[in-house]
Every structure is written in C-alpha cells, then in structure tokens.
Amino acid sequence: MSLRTLTSPDGTEFRDLNHNGTMEPYEDPRLSPEDRTEDLLTRLTLKEKVGLMFQTVIEVGPDGDLLEQPGFISKSPTTEVIVGKCMTHFNVHQIRTARQVARWNNALQALAETTPHGVPVTISTDPRHAFTENAGVAFPAGPFSQWPEALGLAALNDVEAIRSFAEVARQEYRAVGIRSALHPQIDLATEPRWGRQAQSLGHDANRVAEFTAAYIQGFQGDVLGPDSVACITKHFPGGGPQKDGEDAHFPYGREQVYPGGMFDYHLKPFITAIEHGTAGMMPYYGMPQNLVRNGETIEEVGFGFNKQIITDLLRGELGFDGVVVTDWELVNDNHVGDQVLPARAWGVEDLTPKERIERILEAGADQFGGEECVDLLLDLLAEGRVDEARIDASVRRLLLVKFRLGLFDDPYVDEDAAEALVGREDFQAQGFAAQATSITVLENKEHQGAPILPLTHFSNAPAIYSENIKTEAYSDWAHPADSPETADLAIIRLEAPFEPRADLFLEAWFHQGSLEFPPGLVHRLRRISDHCPLIVIINFDRPAIVTPLVPFVSALAVDYGSSDRAVLAALTGDVTPVGKLPVEIPRSMDAVRASREDVPSDTEDPMYPVHFGLSI
Template identity: 70%
Template sequence: MQPTLSTAPDGTRFRDLNGNGVMDPYEDPRLTPEERTAALLARLSLEEKAGLMFQTVIELGDDGDLLETPGAISKSPTSTVILGKGMSHFNVHHIPTARAGARWSNNLQRLAEQTPHGIPVTISTDPRHAFVENTGVAFSAGPFSQWPEPMGLAALDDLEVIRTFADVARQEYCAVGIRAALHPQIDLPTEPRWGRQAQTFGYDAERVSQITAAYLEGFQGDALGPESVACTTKHFPGGGPQRDGEDAHFPYGREQDYPGGMFEYHLAPFREAIRRGTAGMMPYYGMPVGLERDGRPIDEVGFAYNRQIVTDLLREELGFDGVVVTDWELVNDNHVGDQVLPARAWGVEHLDATGRMRMLLDAGVDQFGGEECVDLLLDLVRSGAVAEERLDASVRRILLVKFQLGLFDDPYVDEDAAERIVGNAAFREAGTRAQAESVTVLVDREETLPLFAAPGARIYAEGLADHALAAYGERAVRPEEADVAIVRIGAPFDPRDDLFLEKWFHQGSLEFPPGLAVRLARIADQVPLVIVVNLDRPAVLTPLLPVASALVADYGSSDEAVLAALSGRIPPRGVLPVEIPRSMDAVRASATDVPDGTADPVFPRGFGLRPVAPAPVAAASEPVAARQ
C-alpha cells in the first residue's frame, strides 16, 4: 500500500499529514530527521506530547482488523488509545498470519492519519522467532521463520550466524510493519536459576558484547534508516544477578545482589550496545541491594526509578541519548481475569501511581511501558508538579526515532510482499539448520552418535512426534523392541500459578525429580539411550550421566532439527554458553553475580563434543524444512 502524496510548489512530493495543504517543515522529506523533529515538537499540544510517552499492548483481529473491544491483554479499544489518548507506540502479541499482521499495521497507520499531526504508529515486539511462548517474555515463531532461542544462537559461537539471523528477522518484521524490537536481551545470567536466560546469549561478557554488535548491525544497520528495525536493548544495567534466581516480574524476585563485586562486568555488553547506536534502552525491574559505585551507595529502588542509574550512569557517564522505555507496568497493577500482577514498583511500593510516575520522570525515563494512563501525566504537568519542558526532552528522542525510520514518509507495507517474505523457504531452512547445529553433545559413550547409519531403525521415543521419526525409522512401542531409545525432556522447574504470568516462568530448583533417573535407567538396561535436554536453564544433569549412552542439549529445536543433529545430517556444533552445575548445593553456594561460579561443574562453559557425521542415508535425503 502506498501513502497518499501531495506536491509542493517546487515539485517536492510529501505527505500532508495535518491536511492543511502546505508542506510544513516536519513533512519535508528533504530536511534531516533532527530538523523535522524540532519542527514538529514546536507544534505539538501538551496532549500530543503526553500520548507519545506511553507504549502498551494492543491486539489484532484474526484478519488484521482493528479491535474495538478490550482483548485478552489490551485494556482499551484501538481507536481510544490512538485518537482519544494520542498514543502511537504499541507492542503486538499474537500474529496469526503474515497477511493479517501487515493488514493490521496498515489499518493502524490509516487510523493514525486522523490525529492532528498524523503521527505514524510504531509497532514493537518482543522476540518471536523461536519456541518460548510466554506473554511476558517472548512468542513462538508462528508464521515467521523459526530459530533457536538466543541461548542457542550463542551456542553456535558464530557471529555471522547471529548477523544473518538479525537480518532475516529485520526483513520479516519490516514486511508486517514491525519497526521496533524490544530486544536484544543481553543480561548475563550468572545466577543459574534465573528464569529468563533462554533469551540471553550466556554470560561471557566479552563474547556477549561481540554478539550484541553483530545483532544490532543486522537489525539497525550502520545507522537507523527506512530499512531498519530500531532495537531497545535490555535490561540495563544487567538483570542476571537475581537473588536466588527469582525473577523481578514478581514481588519475591525484586532484589539483585552483587556479592562478588561484578557490577561492571554485567555492564560491559551495554557499553557496546551504546557504542553501536542502540535506539533504545530498557532498565530492568530489579532493585540493587548493597551496591556501591565509586564509594557511593546506590539507592535500593527498581532500576527505572533510580536516577543514579538512568541519569547519572546511563545518560551522563555512558553518554546515551536514545529512548529509555521502562519495562512493563511500573505504575499500575495489572488485573487479568481473577489474577493480579502488582506494579513492579520495587522499593517504592509505598508511593501511589502519581508518585511513581513522578519518580520515574525524575529518574530520566522517556516512555512508560505497558501503561496508558495518559491523564495521570497530564495532571502532573497541569498541576505544576512536572514541567512541560521535561516532556519535551523525552518527546524529542521518541520523535527522532520515528523520523529516522522513515515512518513519516511511508509507514505502509505491501500485504502480498509480506506473505512472500515472512517464513519463506530460505529463511526457514536457515533457521532449521541453526536449530540443528546449535545442539550440544555432552556425552557420547562408545560413539553412539551419529545415529541411523542405515535406514529402517526401530526407535523407542518419548517427546518426539511420529512425523519426525518417520524419516529415520519405525517407532517401537517398548524399549526392548528398539535399536535405540531417544527421550526428549525439558529442564526441571517448580510449577507456580498464583500471580498473573507466573505459570509461564520456569523458576526454582534445577534438580530433576528422583524417579526420572530410575525410569530412564530401566530404558537404558534394554537399549542404548540418547537423552535430549532442553536447556532453558542449566539443569543439574548429574543423575542422568550414568544412564545415558549419549546426552545432548538443545536450546529451542524442532523434533526434525534434533533428529537431523543426532543423525549427523546436519552435524551438531554447539558449545555450552553457561556451565552445568553439579548440584543444587553448588548453585546455592555460588555468588549471584559471578560467572562460572559453581564449584566443580559437570560441564564447563564452552564444552561440546562434535561427533563425526556419517554419509547421508536415503530415508532422510529431503531438506529438513520440507517436512515442517
């Protein structure tokens, strides 16, 4: 879809966004983004400025239509937030098809043309190219190409693959009108129990810094432009050292500890993100406990509330002048059905919503994530509690990104092109190859791997779909009838479902239940046993070692990709981005912020065997992607 253009007296084609028949400076495509930002900022009403400082979730209909009733997550009708509240930044969740996503994006932009200055919408997303489905963290790929979780990309230890992934994701995002990524997540997960590390790149600060550079290059290019996706890097200044590994989404996980004095280590990848021009930065929910810098105690309040972190460190010391957006729902509680998720106002729970917003502004944030309480901000300005000039500082940064992305000149996308680009065969094949190659072989006794040297194997399998197994052999009903057994399991966690979102977070113990090893040993008594563990956290694998002929890890891989790796059709080359602890006692005794900090780990960071691949067998000669 093409924008409607007008022609200035000198022949310049432009979008007449305010409908006055004149090419105003902010509409002039010949001016720089900085000049256009200054020109528009001077024209905006207080209400327009306030609306720009909020970003929340809105949902789309199955056919890409605009929802005018509150959805499962979104709180207000679409027209209310765009026309009534003046908001123009929205986080999208479920996208059923590429065409629906593109159509919805175009519908949003058409609606935005009705606002006083026609400010285009910026659509953002959490990661959506892998396997995790967690409304508070990430989404499974759906119509997009599917890759391993970021931890799996790190396991490949290949910057070119990272760059390729980021470029593919950029193309797919742009095709459906998504122009902002609420990632990369470059926290260093030094606490092994932390529930968000699947979306990280491990905790080697130097390597994560290099990955960050390649990732930003793939999404943003050398500088933001009309082909870029603007990245919001998170979670400043590092969300990995969570006390006991409990996540700061929840009241019991609000503290971050630095007993090893490693604050600067966790900060290192963010320095690189700033150097590489990340468009945005998101502080984490957590509050530092007992932290000092240069002999000065750091206030024990959530990082976004902390002026010492946002203004003194991020803005002044590190020189970041991009957009700082808070993580979601720091001002108001979130009620969904019969559950609640308290506002993450850690350390300032005693403040009301007005006090929280005022403190966030004083800390130096630009945009309130997961909120749409525009009236609250307007009341602060109209009462004199917050100066309008304070809003101007943030709105300048926010508008500049929109202009740099070219949204004011053409925010529309081609629905047919979206269907051709998103999830195309080449992208899917590249993603599946990365899934298989990221598989990490930890144990291979007596050269059990690769499997299936000859077609027609009898396979006892748990956790593997029939259609995936069919390319390699026949499913056996009992282990004793099989040539090999393959069991896929997930890393252990403690199920919880009291607070909203809690059930999606894998937290708590890293130990498998004792009965699992006993049951697996009975299988291993009958047939060689290959155990595949999905490491969304570094499970305690110790009890599995005696029973496994081969033990491998994946970080988000389809059944087809796992079998391609086990068979050697796509040889696995992954290495561990984190160490594997020997016991929970070792985990509990380790320092929260120290990398490689558990005593006598079973497998060190960087470990991974690489079995020799066999010649391809006829039964598995078709491309992996063709069977998806």
C-alpha cells in the same frame, strides 16, 4: 498508500499529515530528522506529547482489522488509545499470518493519519522467531522463520550467525510493519536458576558484547534508517544477578545482588550496544541490594526509578542519549481476568501511581512501558509537579527515532510482499540449520566399538522407543517401538526442570526454582537404559542438574529450541551439531546455592564448563 499524499509547488511529494494542504517543515522529506523533529515539537499539543510517552500492548483483529474492544491482555479499544489518548507506540502480541498483521498495520497507520498531526504508529515486539510461548517475554515464530532461542544462537559461537539471524528477522519484521525490536536481551545469565536465560546470549561478557554488536548491526544497519528495525536493548544495567535466581517480574524476586562485586562486568555488553548505536535501552525491574559503586551507595529502588542508574550512569557516565523505555507496568497493577500482578514498583511500593510517574521521570526515563494512564501525567503537568520542558526532552528523543525510521514518509507495507517474504523458504532453511547445528552434545559413549553419535550404527530400519518426539521425525530411517524392551534405541526429549507456579499473572509461564529432575523420572530413565541404549535431549531454557543421568545415558545433548526434525538431523549426522555451552552446567543444587549470583562460572566443579561441547 497514504491517505493524504500531495505535491508541493516545487514538485516535492509529501504526506499532508496536519490536513492543511501545505508542506510544513516536519512533513518535508528533504529535511533532516533533527530539523523535522524540532518543527513538530513546537506544533504538538501537550496531550499529543504525553501520548508519545506511553507504550502499551495492542492486539490484532482476527482478519487484520482493528480490535475495538479489550483483548486478552490489551486494555482498551484501538481507536481509544490512538485517537483518544494520542498514543503512537504499541507492543503487538499474537500474530497469525503475515498478511493479517500487514493489513492491520495499514489500518492502524490510516487511523493515525486522522489525528491532528498524523504522527505515525511505531509497532514493537518481543522476540518471536523461536519456540517460547510466554506472553511476558517472547512468542513462538508463527508465520516467521523459526530459529533457536537466543541462547542457541549464542551456542553457535559464531558472530556472523548472529548477524545473519538479525538480518533475516529485520526483513521479516519490516515486511509486516514492525519497526521496533524489544531486544536484544543481553543480560548475563550468571545465576543458573534465573528464568529468563533462553532469550539471553550467555554469561561470557566479552563474547556477549561481540554478539551484541552483530545483533544490532543486523537489525539497524550502520545507521538507523528507513530499512532499519530499531533495537531497544535490555535490561540495563544487566538483569541476570537476581537473588536466588527469582525473577523480578514478581515481588519475591525483586532483589538484584552483587556479592562478587561484578556490577561493571554486567555493563560490558551494554557499553557495546551504546557504541553501536542502539536506538533505545530498557532498564530491568530489579532493585539493587547493598550495591556500592565508586564509593556511592546505590538507592534500593527498581532500576526504572533509579536516577543514579539512568541519569548518572547510563546518560552521564556512558553517554547514552537514545530513548529509555521502562519495562512493563511500573505504575499500575495489572489485572487480567481473575489474576493480578502487582506493579513492579520495587522499593517504591508505597507511592501512588502519580508519584511513581514522577519518580520515573526524575530518574531519566522517556517512556512508560505497558501503561496507558496518560491522564495521570497530564494531571501532574496541570498541577505544576512536572515541567513541560522535561516532557519535551523525552518527546524529542521519541520523535527523532520515528523520523529516522522514515515512518513519517511511509509507514505502510505491501500485504502481498509481506506474505511472500515472511517465512520464505531460504529463511526457514537458515533457521532450521541453526536449530540443528546449535545442539550441544555433552556425552557420547561407545556403542558397538564406536561413539553412538552420529546414529550410523543403526541401519536396516531400527526400532526406536521415543518420548516427546514425533515418530514422523524419524520415519524415513527407523520405525517406532512400543516399549524399551522391543527397541534397538531409545530417544527421549525432556524439558529442563522447574517448579510450577501459578498464583500471579504470568507466573505459570516462567520456569523458576530447582534445577533438579524428579527422582522418579531419573529412576524411570535408568530402567529404560537397562533395555536399550538411551539418548536424552534436554530443552535448555535453563541449566539442568544432569549429574544423575550421566552414568546410564549413552548420549546426552541439549537443544535451545529445536524441532524434532532438527534434533534428528543432528543425531543422525545429516547436520553436524557444533553447539558450545553459553553457560556452565552445575554439578549439584548445593553448588548453585553456594555460588554468587553476579559471578560467571561460579559453581564449584561444574559438570560441564561454559563453552563445552563435543564434536561428533
């Protein structure tokens, strides 16, 4: 589909990306990615090099066209960022259909071909195969196959299941032109209140390391190549131990703490990611507090600004030479409508945006996530505050990934093939099975002389009182009751508790604060159980303090992103739930507050320990 595919005198087909009619070494598909990178590096202008070092949000036009005005989150028209600013890395947001995004990818790549050297675009995405809607971290599946959140994949406790998910997701991403995954998120969820656990793989470092290897292998293959999706593993050196569980997206959550001295424990999955060739790494926003490692005090600045973390530890001690992409918006405040979110320049808040860019480069990062302020870096170069050799070091890494992915040879996709593959029936079936089997049963009490689950005791179309679950999910074996008093059984789905916040941009989407259910809800559920057996299923994006519920529920289970139909399949035994907790469930908030943020399974006398789960 290339606009400029030519044939060299020796019969080699190539894309004439610099429009001169001859095959330059960087256009020669027979040469190694390394040789092609070195050739192109000598040809690019400084403006083109700088453009490669920025990645921002981009949005898809309604019909797969290019959006030529600012979007909901994207700041600039598409042509402005690709042609005007020479940018070639973008994080795509809302996707409605596979055909729409495939068409858009092709239009985007055709626009990129019009630039002086035709550098193709790399499209990235946050996770988008599950249920979460949070523009800051993840998106619901939309046209893609739908699976549980990563925490649910971990609950399956099956390395091959992780690999299977990654292989399916890779195929679906690849079909529509997405070539970079801003995941896996392998932070260890050691702080029970932290608001980003749903996309993590739990808090058992050794098990998370095994999951990480399978995840990266499923997306990238044995080596990064034309069929791969490059993984940007996050958030180095582990974003889980946030002070009081507050998230570092926000000023009140900037401190990352290690009261238990477990810094190296949190590194384990990242070491595995490096060993298995992750293409990139993303440091977190957090600012280490009172951290001493190997006798050296670590500077109290955000990890993206921290040379001891990126250059000395990640690149030096651990030997990582892939791309380091900062997390989003370390340089400029983010204004969306009437809301603002301050730049996550923790520890360097007093620096100007230019000075922040300098600090990030000095720290060793290659790309500025969520930014498009190319003019600031060009100014720094013109002023002699940044050397072009430093730019070349990062651009070399960024280009090498593009060449290895085969983007210079063919970045286009087939709309019909994308529509046929994305959300394919067998992929959906695998996702549904994972949704149902990952459900973790915590309580299963006796009813009529046997455990209530599976619901085989209830025959002859029982009457079910339900909340937050569609009646169609059980209409083939039961009928709805208007009230608990007229029901044979009650099934209630709940969200894990959180404290709503909505002052800063993105804040309303993050579930933070207390893990306790409101006392009024507990009282109402107890009253329901007075009339009929009560089954409670909690959506487990964070642990919940379930202690008050246990005395009166007949069954208690957690899901990690499951449809109503998948939940009922597990409860009825149509699919056997085998989920095991990837993190522990504390007994009380007092136990949570007394625990150490960096230590796994550190709450006193947990209600349910990590890896707990009943068989039914």
